Amino acid sequence: MTEVAPSDQLLVVIDPVARRSDGESVRIAKDVLSAGAATKVCLPDGPEEFARALARRGSRRPVVVGDDRALLRAVSLLHRQRALGACAVSLVPVGGVLSLARSLGVPMGAVAAARAVLDGVERRMDLLVDDSDGVVVGALRIPSVPALDPVSAPVPVGGLSDGRLPWLRTCQSLVRTLASASRPGRVGASVATPGPFRLRVEVDGVLLVDLDQPVEAVSVTPGVLGGAEVEVRPVSVGAAVAPLRVVGRRVTVSGADFRYRADAVVGGPVRTRTWVVREGAWGLTLPVG
Known part of the structure; x- marks a missing residue:
């Protein structure tokens, strides 16, 4: 981990959803951050203003006040600006969707999270990047979980x-x-439980499962010492079939049109997609220890 200087100038980007859902936590976070560092506060009204604020941050360290979706938006934008390697991202979690922030080790309280921004350390983390320049921070799921109809x-x-x-x-x-x-029978189009699916999954050029073996689901999770954990759950016929688990750096999935869920974002349909692990590609400010 890399120590973060408390005197850094901060760009505090407050997501509009956070402002609407919990204005008091937003106010507390802003007061703590402003008391401990030079801050510039941005209140974007939508994704375009959010992106402009990050693009114009200069030397300021970006601090996102919002939920998992706001964090993912910031990481994706900074990746596309090729700026993830130059700055650590900080998060003060405010909102209703915080499972990713919790799993990453971000404190849940506004005061504790804001103090971690000021006094914490930068932890470098792996990232999955696909062949369309999309990113995955937490987990990739194939097929995507159908949204509630x-x-x-x-x-x-x-x-x-x-x-x-x-x-x-x-x-x-x-x-x-x-x-x-x-409805046509495509992945994610119905509220019924999906599957089975016929997918070809290759990890580091080695075939893990082919189209002749139907599967229930595939998951890929970055962050294992420069590799990603890949799990394929074959369809069991009669006797139970154990999931196939491997660790690799490059994962290619192909087959009939399929959709996938990259963190909270549903992508596809596509015929083939490749994800590659970028080791230590982004940094998150976390509490010391």
């Missing part, structure tokens, strides 16, 4: 739950049935 979500009416509206449940069930019958 709008017609299947509970619909509150006048403050009542659907448990008190049986006619609403009946209508939703009918709409789901008709919708699923009319």
